[in-house]
Amino acid sequence: MDEITNGGLPLGRPTLVCGGAGSGKTLLAASFLINGIVEFGEPGVLVTFEETAEELASDLASLGYDLGKLIEAGKLVVDYVRVERAEIEETGEYDLEGLFVRLEHAISSIGAKRIVLDTIESLFAGLSNPGILRAELRRLFRWLKDKGLTAVLTGERGEAALTRQGLEEYVSDAVILLDHRVRDQVSTRRLRIVKYRGSHHGTNEYPFLIDRDGLSVLPVTSLGLSHPALKDRVSTGVAQLDEMLSGRGYYRGSTVLLSGTAGTGKTSLAAHFVDAACRRGERCLYFLFEESPQQLVRNMRSIGIDLQQWVDRGLLQFLADRPSRFGLETHLAGMQRAVRTFKPSVTVADPVTNLLTVGTQSDVRSMLTRVIDYLKLEAITGLFTSLTPGTREFEETDAGISSLMDTWIVLTVAEQNRTRRRRLSVLKSRGMAHSQSVREYMLTDQGLQVLDEEPATRGGGKAAARV
Amino acid sequence: MQTQLNTVTPLSSSSETFLLRLYVAGQTPKCVRAFENLKRICEEYLAGNYHIEMVDLLQNPQLARGDQILAVPTLVRRLPEPIKKIIGDLSNTERVLVGLDLRPARRLNT
Numbered sequence: 049m050d051e052i053t054n055g056g057l058p059l060g061r062p063t064l065v066c067g068g069a070g071s072g073k074t075l076l077a078a079s080f081l082i083n084g085i086v087e088f089g090e091p092g093v094l095v096t097f098e099e100t101a102e103e104l105a106s107d108l109a110s111l112g113y114d115l116g117k118l119i120e121a122g123k124l125v126v127d128y129v130r131v132e133r134a135e136i137e138e139t140g141e142y143d144l145e146g147l148f149v150r151l152e153h154a155i156s157s158i159g160a161k162r163i164v165l166d167t168i169e170s171l172f173a174g175l176s177n178p179g180i181l182r183a184e185l186r187r188l189f190r191w192l193k194d195k196g197l198t199a200v201l202t203g204e205r206g207e208a209a210l211t212r213q214g215l216e217e218y219v220s221d222a223v224i225l226l227d228h229r230v231r232d233q234v235s236t237r238r239l240r241i242v243k244y245r246g247s248h249h250g251t252n253e254y255p256f257l258i259d260r261d262g263l264s265v266l267p268v269t270s271l272g273l274s275h276p277a278l279k280d281r282v283s284t285g286v287a288q289l290d291e292m293l294s295g296r297g298y299y300r301g302s303t304v305l306l307s308g309t310a311g312t313g314k315t316s317l318a319a320h321f322v323d324a325a326c327r328r329g330e331r332c333l334y335f336l337f338e339e340s341p342q343q344l345v346r347n348m349r350s351i352g353i354d355l356q357q358w359v360d361r362g363l364l365q366f367l368a369d370r371p372s373r374f375g376l377e378t379h380l381a382g383m384q385r386a387v388r389t390f391k392p393s394v395t396v397a398d399p400v401t402n403l404l405t406v407g408t409q410s411d412v413r414s415m416l417t418r419v420i421d422y423l424k425l426e427a428i429t430g431l432f433t434s435l436t437p438g439t440r441e442f443e444e445t446d447a448g449i450s451s452l453m454d455t456w457i458v459l460t461v462a463e464q465n466r467t468r469r470r471r472l473s474v475l476k477s478r479g480m481a482h483s484q485s486v487r488e489y490m491l492t493d494q495g496l497q498v499l500d501e502e503p504a505t506r507g508g509g510k511a512a513a514r515v
Numbered sequence: 516m517q518t519q520l521n522t523v524t525p526l527s528s529s530s531e532t533f534l535l536r537l538y539v540a541g542q543t544p545k546c547v548r549a550f551e552n553l554k555r556i557c558e559e560y561l562a563g564n565y566h567i568e569m570v571d572l573l574q575n576p577q578l579a580r581g582d583q584i585l586a587v588p589t590l591v592r593r594l595p596e597p598i599k600k601i602i603g604d605l606s607n608t609e610r611v612l613v614g615l616d617l618r619p620a621r622r623l624n625t
Contacts, residue, residue: 137614
């Protein structure tokens with residue numbers, strides 16, 4: 049969140065958060081307060097106009113925030129302001145000094161630096177004189193600024209304007225718009241900075257998530273292309289393949305695409321890579337979108353790779369999820385979080401093409417871009433496998449994602465002389481003189497073995513027949 | 516269930532004392548006016564049958580929370596129940612009477 053606003057919300061100024069029902073306004077506002085308390089030691093006041101303090105506390109508890117503890121510690125005041133039109137008769141002039149007094153009291157009781165008003169528009173429902181209200185709100189925002197409070201106000205999204213009562217007209221410093229939409233039965237929450245005075249902010253829509261860890265925003269493009277290019281190499285786990293990549297394997301922190309039709313051994317090659325990394329004592333994170341970890345471990349054992357030992361030593365972690373379980377954004381956030389907590393030096397996503405079942409090609413591409421950017425920034429080597437449908441030209445199907453990759457290895461299988469022969473070639477590998485040849489390989493119980501170069505590069509039947 | 520009064524005579528049918536609390540914030544013209552208006556209305560319609568309590572929120576800010584006070588001045592009828600709130604300087608006597616349940620709302624002509 050701070051990343052996309054280029055440093056966070058404006059200090060000492062009000063920010064308006066608007067969005068439809070259930071778009072996460074309250075949560076965003078609350079996490080702003082709670083973070084302020086927990087991370088920066090800045091006490092905060094939460095003024096709620098819609099929910100009682102108890103309701104709010106229980107809502108936030110389900111998302112991992114413990115309000116009660118903060119209140120006890122004198123870091124947080126929750127004030128529930130109830131406005132019930134039916135109970136109130138209006139006669140003659142009035143002002144909202146009462147509200148000011150309450151705020152002042154709450155703020156000074158804990159020395160608050162941050163305040164949230166959720167949702168101040170409720171006042172319009174409770175009081176019938178909009179003229180007075182508007183004048184008083186203007187005074188309120190002025191007052192908050194004068195006090196140097198960093199404020200977050202929430203507002204329900206209106207038909208024509210950003211908020212129903214045109215609050216944005218008073219809060220002119222920063223406006224954040226939240227949106228919740230469902231496409232193909234998968235819901236995505238998005239956030240956009242509409243306005244931010246005096247800050248260079250991202251204008252894109254950023255997906256964000258609400259889950260058990262609270263709210264997290266995923267920047268789409270803010271990472272830029274400034275990641276370091278490492279000169280280190282990492283072994284592919286197959287000596288002959290290392291050889292094909294100018295003798296030393298992949299670049300560390302680069303991205304590798306393994307594509308091929310079903311049964312070509314993509315996963316086996318990935319397993320070799322993981323095995324080699326773990327042997328060096330590096331940590332690996334393996335995202336499975338098709339098989340279960342147990343299944344994978346069993347299958348790899350059949351080609352002589354024991355992955356279980358690395359799991360037992362805590363070097364290898366599997367994360368298996370059906371792609372259709374969540375939207376792409378959730379997958380992305382889940383992957384980022386896993387990477388952040390596990391801190392691997394190698395990750396594998398197998399197969400990324402399965403994500404296409406939950407998003408369009410361009411969505412998947414944009415998601416992968418973000419994953420890759422993130423991995424590169426952390427100097428993590430990323431290996432992605434891609435399943436090519438048997439009927440189509442692989443180079444066409446993978447075109448969408450292959451341009452994001454530094455190294456692209458293609459695995460094919462073809463029938464020759466009544467046996468199926470597997471071949472691999474390095475289609476591209478940025479920054480190195482890689483082999484141009486197509487090499488035959490076999491999956492044996494000793495693992496994947498690349499055979500010596502065939503005399504004829506186009507692998508004629510005669511040459512292969514000698515094997 | 517409320518008694519519908521057709522006259523503007525002092526409320527004699529109820530022996531209950533009106534317990535009124537007027538919230539103000541300092542001696543602003545609005546607040547002073549509200550107090551004067553309240554006093555006049557009470558004398559006229561509730562003579563001897565009311566008790567007014569003034570709360571200055573500038574001195575007792577913590578009291579604003581209890582009665583959910585936002586606007587100033589606010590008049591709260593604490594007794595008889597249910598609690599009623601009237602906000603503003605009480606310059607419209609008719610509305611005040613309606614707010615205090617001393618006058619049925621439908622006869623209001625403002």
